[in-house]
Amino acid sequence: MPPEPDAEERPDGADHADDAVAEFVAVMRRLRAECPWKQEQTHRSLQRYLVEETYETLEAIDVGAASGEWAHLREELGDLLLQVVFHAVIAEEGGAFDLEEVARGITAKMVRRNPHVFGAAEAELDADAVNDLWQQAKAAEKGGSGPGPLPPDLPALLYADKTLDRRERAGLRVDVDAGSPELGDRLLALVAEARGAGVDPEQALRDAVRRLG
Structure with a gap:
């Protein structure tokens, strides 16, 4: 797992983003504790909402690409983030994992699968070559067993x-x-x-x- 970057190495605004996400997680934890509807939800009961929000996000991308107005996408990405955090908070309550583990896991995966940026692979590659590197790293993670x-x-x-x-x-x-x-x-x-x-x-x-x- 790659080391967490020092504060001075983080992109501008990273600390503010961390604060906003932490605040949102705290809100979701409170809602799970105090909102009857939120308390009743499970990973399975939320599946339909995850699908709906994904397609609404796709629609917002199409609208933004056509109009140049991206405010709707910002809103839909927030709704999509809600689903991610909601699932992470439910998992946290059961002792399975939390949002930090989710973030660390995807960070480590992105570093592994992009050796042209974070490793020794040649940096000057076209998109097809980068995709090949991604697939090779993905196969190595699965022990060479091929995609599921x-x-x-x-x-x-x-x-x-x-x-x-x-x-x-x-x-x-x-x-x-x-x-x-x-x-x-x-x-x-x-x-x-x-x-x-x-x-x-x-x-x-x-x-x-x-x-x-």
């Missing part, structure tokens, strides 16, 4: 995109038939086409739907 199964509840386009990506990385042949009578096969072929063009199929569809007005 994809979450079954991923949106279908994202699920298809990630499945094709894994097969390509494994050197497996990907056969998709754009002229198939099966609609699913043709949709999969469109995902493959998007990958070949360097386009995120999920975002492309969202943008197309938005253009409908």
